[in-house]
Amino acid sequence: MRIGLLTEGGYPYVSGDARLWCDRLVRGLAQHEFDVYALSRSEHQEDEGWTPLSPNVRRVRTASLWMAEDDGVVLGRRARRRFTECFGELAAVLCGASSEGGTSTPEADRFANALYGLAELAREEGGLAGALRSEAAVRALERACRAPGAHRAAREARVPDLLAVAAYLERALRPLSLDWYEDDGLGAVDLCHAASGGPAALPGLLARHFTGVPLLVTEYGVRLRTHYLTAPDAPPAVRSLLAAFHGRLAAEAYGQAEVVTAGNTHARRWQERCGADREKLRTVYPGMDARPFAEVGESAECADPDALVWVGRVEPAKDLVSLLHAFAEIRKQEPKTRLRIVGAPAGAEGAAYLAHCRALADHLFPDEAEGPHAAGHNPVSFEEVGGPELPALADASGAVTVLSSVVEGFPIGLVEAMLCGRATVSTDVGAVVEVIGGTGLVVPPRNPRALAEACVALLRDPERRERLGAAARARALELFTVEQNIEAFHSIYLEIVSRAPVRRVVLDAAGEPLPFAVPAEARVPVRWAAPTPGPAARSGPRWAGDSPARTTTPVPAPERAR
Numbered sequence: 001m002r003i004g005l006l007t008e009g010g011y012p013y014v015s016g017d018a019r020l021w022c023d024r025l026v027r028g029l030a031q032h033e034f035d036v037y038a039l040s041r042s043e044h045q046e047d048e049g050w051t052p053l054s055p056n057v058r059r060v061r062t063a064s065l066w067m068a069e070d071d072g073v074v075l076g077r078r079a080r081r082r083f084t085e086c087f088g089e090l091a092a093v094l095c096g097a098s099s100e101g102g103t104s105t106p107e108a109d110r111f112a113n114a115l116y117g118l119a120e121l122a123r124e125e126g127g128l129a130g131a132l133r134s135e136a137a138v139r140a141l142e143r144a145c146r147a148p149g150a151h152r153a154a155r156e157a158r159v160p161d162l163l164a165v166a167a168y169l170e171r172a173l174r175p176l177s178l179d180w181y182e183d184d185g186l187g188a189v190d191l192c193h194a195a196s197g198g199p200a201a202l203p204g205l206l207a208r209h210f211t212g213v214p215l216l217v218t219e220y221g222v223r224l225r226t227h228y229l230t231a232p233d234a235p236p237a238v239r240s241l242l243a244a245f246h247g248r249l250a251a252e253a254y255g256q257a258e259v260v261t262a263g264n265t266h267a268r269r270w271q272e273r274c275g276a277d278r279e280k281l282r283t284v285y286p287g288m289d290a291r292p293f294a295e296v297g298e299s300a301e302c303a304d305p306d307a308l309v310w311v312g313r314v315e316p317a318k319d320l321v322s323l324l325h326a327f328a329e330i331r332k333q334e335p336k337t338r339l340r341i342v343g344a345p346a347g348a349e350g351a352a353y354l355a356h357c358r359a360l361a362d363h364l365f366p367d368e369a370e371g372p373h374a375a376g377h378n379p380v381s382f383e384e385v386g387g388p389e390l391p392a393l394a395d396a397s398g399a400v401t402v403l404s405s406v407v408e409g410f411p412i413g414l415v416e417a418m419l420c421g422r423a424t425v426s427t428d429v430g431a432v433v434e435v436i437g438g439t440g441l442v443v444p445p446r447n448p449r450a451l452a453e454a455c456v457a458l459l460r461d462p463e464r465r466e467r468l469g470a471a472a473r474a475r476a477l478e479l480f481t482v483e484q485n486i487e488a489f490h491s492i493y494l495e496i497v498s499r500a501p502v503r504r505v506v507l508d509a510a511g512e513p514l515p516f517a518v519p520a521e522a523r524v525p526v527r528w529a530a531p532t533p534g535p536a537a538r539s540g541p542r543w544a545g546d547s548p549a550r551t552t553t554p555v556p557a558p559e560r561a562r
Helices: 019-028 043-048 077-095 107-125 135-146 159-172 198-211 223-230 236-256 265-273 291-297 320-333 347-364 412-419 432-436 448-459 462-479 482-499 535-539
Strands: 002-008 033-040 057-064 191-194 215-219 259-262 281-283 307-311 338-342 380-383 400-403 423-427 441-443
Touching: 002 019, 002 198, 019 482, 033 198, 077 107, 077 135, 077 236, 107 198, 107 236, 135 159, 159 198, 159 236, 191 198, 191 482, 198 215, 198 236, 215 236, 215 482, 223 236, 223 265, 259 265, 259 482, 265 281, 307 320, 307 412, 320 338, 320 347, 320 448, 347 380, 400 412, 400 448, 412 423, 412 432, 412 462, 423 432, 423 448, 423 462, 432 441, 441 448, 448 462
Parallel strands: 002 033, 002 191, 033 057, 191 215, 215 259, 259 281, 307 338, 307 400, 338 380, 400 423, 423 441
Antiparallel strands: none
């Protein structure tokens, strides 16, 4: 079959979210064709280029979310009136205000009508880039905030708040103006797979609206939760209005999707909170490549019995400060223990946090020397993968792997430790308990004493460490490998396509209609028996009779659009 893969800020670019699992998915389903529709987040991401593409990627089309491009469209009087009405209704839903007509239409329907009204107008006029950046959009948002029934945070919005919200909505709604929804674009695929919610799911919604293409939405992190975590210092009006937008867009995507997959139960609960139907939900864990960790995981001797290891991106949410204070307690009971912090900082905030952690480590652990003529050393080391001391992540050996986060989605570093057969001590956040499933110790977040006690308990009990490590590796190989991830999505693809109605008639070389353009079962690697003519076949069309219809269509030459 032919899948339209929708991404934002990730695949096929070298850097970004969901890059690895999308690439593994595409390569793992080599029997299917993929058309990639990618939204980029920054100029730097575009300059870095694409990751090498799998041969079954038929074409790539990209669009920018970071740069506003002038489409040259000037709306006439009627089009401007339609835009003002649709955008004003969308803004009214976000503000909680009643509709201008005073109707009792549910807010979900009002949001959908406004969104698809803007999409149809963009399709007719050739784009809405200028209109979404216009003063009319800001004024429509202001009227909605001042309208009767608007919630308190919206009523208190000031001009800078209105400008910030309008600018965000303009970026998020840029997919409305793209030319991706015709019969030679997303209308030609058998299935749209959005690799995340938010703007990545919007092209899938529009493809379903215009051409009836079924939609699959996958989320390893729910956009509404991310908004709450990443914008704590934003003004209340901005936080409230953007949270309403994320919530309404997510509810519409969940409602229109045939299937919604979550990367863990924690994300699944958020999806249910945002309105997802339980009947549509599936849990598909991220797939990790177990091969780099095979040698380490099968050899317990590789682990340093006196070392604790932390692996991840260095940022405040990882709470390395609590880990360092916990390590100070550990050193009082186990003086030979070392702490290896492996990871690179995430942006400028991460770099500042790393510098703070280094200074705290120097303060808590002055350089120690075994004698008056020996060089001192600090028991805490900060390392990055790829250096001479740590060429590969699997070389970060230690008796216990520690996770000290206060916020966590799916703990990839924890799964990598499990694949290495290491015992783990983790804070009870995000999907941690679901991932380890009883194969490691769990403590409350921001509790250095509890973290220290758990680490000391494992450091003093090598047999327990070995038992937990073996159980953790077995669990990771069963649930979190690339193979199970690919198989799960393959089954979901077949399930969706088997239920999808025929959207267009496709003819074979003889001019006879085919039941499916590219039937899913045509890719099954078995030898089919010749059909046996029956009474029904004799009186039916030729493609149902003695002459079997051709079940594949010619594959066009690859095409890439930038």
